[in-house]
Amino acid sequence: MGRAFVYVIVGGGVAAGYAAHEFVKRGVSHGELCIISEEPVAPYERPALSKGYLLPEGIELILRTRVKSADVRRKTLLTGTGETISYKYLIVATGARALRLEEFGVNGSDAANVCYLRDLADADRLVNVMQSCPGGNAVVIGGGYIGMECAASLVINKLNVTMVFPDAHCMARLFTPKIASYYEEFYQCKGVKFVKGTVLTSFDFNSDGTVTAVNLKNGIKLPADIVVVGIRIRPNTTLFEGQLTMEKGGIKVNAKMQSSNSSVFAIGDVAAFPIKLVGETRRLEHVDAARKSARHAVAAIMEPEKTGEIDYLPFFYSRVFTLSWQFYGDNAGEVIHFGDFYGNTFGAYWIHKGHLVGCFLEGGTKEQYEAIARAIRVKPRIEDLRRASEARFGICIVF
Numbered sequence: 001m002g003r004a005f006v007y008v009i010v011g012g013g014v015a016a017g018y019a020a021h022e023f024v025k026r027g028v029s030h031g032e033l034c035i036i037s038e039e040p041v042a043p044y045e046r047p048a049l050s051k052g053y054l055l056p057e058g059i060e061l062i063l064r065t066r067v068k069s070a071d072v073r074r075k076t077l078l079t080g081t082g083e084t085i086s087y088k089y090l091i092v093a094t095g096a097r098a099l100r101l102e103e104f105g106v107n108g109s110d111a112a113n114v115c116y117l118r119d120l121a122d123a124d125r126l127v128n129v130m131q132s133c134p135g136g137n138a139v140v141i142g143g144g145y146i147g148m149e150c151a152a153s154l155v156i157n158k159l160n161v162t163m164v165f166p167d168a169h170c171m172a173r174l175f176t177p178k179i180a181s182y183y184e185e186f187y188q189c190k191g192v193k194f195v196k197g198t199v200l201t202s203f204d205f206n207s208d209g210t211v212t213a214v215n216l217k218n219g220i221k222l223p224a225d226i227v228v229v230g231i232r233i234r235p236n237t238t239l240f241e242g243q244l245t246m247e248k249g250g251i252k253v254n255a256k257m258q259s260s261n262s263s264v265f266a267i268g269d270v271a272a273f274p275i276k277l278v279g280e281t282r283r284l285e286h287v288d289a290a291r292k293s294a295r296h297a298v299a300a301i302m303e304p305e306k307t308g309e310i311d312y313l314p315f316f317y318s319r320v321f322t323l324s325w326q327f328y329g330d331n332a333g334e335v336i337h338f339g340d341f342y343g344n345t346f347g348a349y350w351i352h353k354g355h356l357v358g359c360f361l362e363g364g365t366k367e368q369y370e371a372i373a374r375a376i377r378v379k380p381r382i383e384d385l386r387r388a389s390e391a392r393f394g395i396c397i398v399f
């Protein structure tokens with residue numbers, strides 16, 4: 001038994017939702033498009049983990065259904081319920097999964113008070129555990145996006161929060177030590193403690209298997225009523241290993257988001273696509289990339305002759321407490337900090353091979369953020385580094 005569709009999207013996250021919208025906007029007919037998602041709900045905006053579903057009407061939505069295998073030569077998918085779905089075009093939007101502590105040799109992820117955060121079910125669970133230990137001790141493992149955003153939420157909810165991570169400072173993939181120290185000091189003023197340069201080695205459990213403490217490699221034991229883990233993600237590529245070309249841990253696609261098989265496109269966290277600005281293929285793990293790669297793939301499928309190459313400007317952001325930052329471009333090369341690191345508005349430029357390639361700005365206005373995005377897109381040549389470092393904000397640089 002099986003069904004056939006012109007377009008099938010496997011995965012039901014942010015990228016799938018935006019791809020569905022683009023299909024509908026471009027005039028897909030009823031019954032032509034199907035989304036298969038293992039989640040029990042329609043695609044939603046993951047960053048807010050809100051219930052503002054992204055799905056337009058007129059689409060066949062197969063929920064609670066995991067795609068078990070794919071055959072890109074035959075153009076078929078086999079679902080967990082035993083159904084074969086065939087397609088003319090397939091969009092892979094399977095995103096990524098959170099890495100588990102077991103992958104770092106630590107057991108205990110299944111304990112009732114150890115939480116990960118990737119989907120709606122995880123978010124509901126985290127809130128329940130948090131509410132079950134008011135005023136208790138929270139240990140956050142990882143100092144990246146999940147760690148920083150969850151630590152802020154936990155302390156706002158009046159838990160005693162300690163963050164643990166192996167790097168010398170938080171957000172090590174993006175922040176400079178100077179930028180990181182601003183956020184760490186801000187967090188410390190809110191009551192968050194940091195244990196840096198070490199990792200968790202084991203948990204202590206009580207008789208019902210609940211974690212009671214976290215043991216660190218440096219010998220410290222931290223009491224814990226809730227543990228939140230954010231130690232990176234891994235793209236969900238398994239279905240296509242050995243069938244499609246992979247790069248940077250994801251499915252390699254060209255500037256039309258098309259994989260090594262011409263009927264298969266990949267979007268969102270799972271896709272490694274060419275970034276013109278840096279002249280290389282990258283996998284980006286952020287919503288803006290998911291949204292824009294989704295729209296581009298659909299355009300390339302439905303109007304191939306009118307669709308050019310994607311020219312994506314990497315854009316990352318976060319908002320916690322009263323803080324809000326945006327970053328555009330690439331954090332490569334020499335860094336020049338600017339602004340008031342004792343106040344509310346500051347940032348950094350990255351200059352690589354004589355060109356402005358990246359800019360970070362905390363506390364900017366809408367106009368300032370738009371200006372730095374425009375500046376990075378132009379990738380201007382910086383003749384005089386000294387003059388650039390004296391400029392107060394990114395938008396003051398004289399090109």
Ligand code: FAD
Pocket residue numbers: 010011012013014015016036037038039046047048049065066067068093094095096117118119236239267268269270284285286287288290315316317318
């Ligand atoms: P996902 O949204 O993860 O969707 C993947 C989908 O595929 C899921 O529905 C999954 O169940 C499904 N799936 C996977 N395998 C199968 C299978 N075999 N069969 C069927 N279905 C399958 N980015 C930002 O830029 N700013 C933010 O503020 C921000 N906040 C975030 C907050 C949280 C809590 C999280 C987890 C992420 C956040 N991100 C943020 C990152 C952003 O959400 C991701 O980049 C984005 O969700 C990627 O979209 P995607 O569709 O590729 O993957």
Ligand code: NAD
Pocket residue numbers: 104141142143144145146147149164165166167170171172173198199200229230231232233285286287316317318319
């Ligand atoms: P991340 O890469 O941002 O951070 C991972 C952190 O875990 C780092 O601090 C790293 O040093 C630490 N780490 C690695 N191994 C460890 C170990 N063994 N023990 C302790 N710490 C360890 O990844 P994340 O925070 O898990 O976020 C997951 C995904 O969610 C990312 O793709 C991210 O882009 C996305 N996300 C984005 C946003 C945003 O853009 N605002 C918000 C939330 C989540």
